[in-house]
Amino acid sequence: MAKNQSELASVLVTSRGVKQKSVRVKKQYKGLQSIMLGSILPIVLITVWELLSRIGFFPSYQLPAPTVIFQTIVGMAQDGTLWGHIGITTYRVFAGFVLGTIAAVILGSLVGFYKKAEQLFDPMIQAFRSIPSLAWVPLFILWMGIGEPSKVTMIAVGVFFPIYLNIVSGILGVDRKLIEVGKMYGLSTFQLVRRIILPASLPSFLVGLRSGLGLGWMFVVAAELMGASQGLGFLLVVGQNMSQPETIIASIILFAIIGKLSDWVLKKVETRSLHWQDRLVK
């Protein structure tokens, strides 16, 4: 009897193991399926493009074939210039992003928490916001030259606003009812901030980070177009001046890839830290 039971138990265990495995396989299958579905359109487009280029429908001095563009990228990778371009551009975005984020966190928290700080800073920040950020470029170049500082500052300015706005609205939007819970447990202002207001405004902060990063990539192009000797934006200028559309398109594609990659990292952070949210799952 006892033996039978243990046998039965082992059967149960193995069947459960099989079930888990099949669930995992199903998940993988689903992931694969969504990747395949997502790649249908790009593959069709690229194939059509390649064919039309081959038969000469697109003149190669205007729109070279995908393979030519791919060869350009591979060529740059082989002679080593590619990594320099990618490295310096990423560095600029990263530095500007960090600086802009720090400024936005400091000012955004002040304005969100203190009425007086809001009255003091917010009108001016809003006024600055209505200036198109690219309009600062000539001034920054005049002040800081065409070296790194002006570019990084430029990107930081672009990154600042979405993050700032999201932090302020996140803090102001924290549910009063949750704050009352904290007060009921006698939390001090600092504890309230740390234990309730920060976690509650985190979703909005992360949204700000992502849109800030997007703007960072936008501004790095502007900054590098203005004057640079290296970087993906510089490749755009080179391509234009030397009539090499393949260089321009290669640069655009590289921008898309690293931009998407950096956003993917932030998105991972977001899903990690916001797993508690009650969201619609499609």
Add this chain to the structure above:
Amino acid sequence: MSLELKNVSRTFNGITAVKNISITAEPGEIIGLLGTSGCGKSTVLRAISGLDNDYDGEISINGNTKKEVHDTTGFIFQEPRLLPWLPVLDNVTFGLKGSRAEKVQRAKEYLESVGLSGKEQLYPRQLSGGMAQRVAIARALVTSPEILLLDEPFSALDAFTKMQLQDLLLDVWNTYQSTVVLVTHDIDEALYLCDRIIVLRGQPGVIDTELVIKEERPRARGSQEMAEYKRKILDRLDLNNAHSYTS
């Protein structure tokens, strides 16, 4: 453990919500604040809790009349108000001080007493309304408050869960003998739980009647005596004119 309200009034933008409320609660007493919607029941409760300190008059908790949140007071809100980013266990330990191990142990005890052991690691989004409210109850009780304030804590629950949680509240009260102030618009609930029912009426709300319920606990829901009390309360609230429809 004593709680005393002297002539408490509260005015919002020139409109008086409640006027001259004076209540003295004996230690370990369960007091019900009963009244129709908008008569200022919750206003009184918020004044006692210290969340609202713009009232006139005096509220003394153990002789302390400071208008602030006292750490001897616990509050169970109408909604669970759990922190969505914390799992059940951390929601319960939220207001506790001390070492992590102690806090966890206490929280587990209370989660068990509200029938939620094994659910420690769930997040609030994974809980049903009744479960979430039970977590909220555990969170309020785990600090062993001497005065427990309840603001229509069961009003959003279905009838069965409601009765279950009312019994749970009585169990806990039996063990800890906290002084309880319960705001409710549910006459049956007040009759089932309270030692004394204070009926608020009007706008601004004033104390209309005080009813002492002497029945022994556990009380039978819907007994003859209860029906008698209920009729009295309905009369006081001018709600008992059913005969005018029938005749």
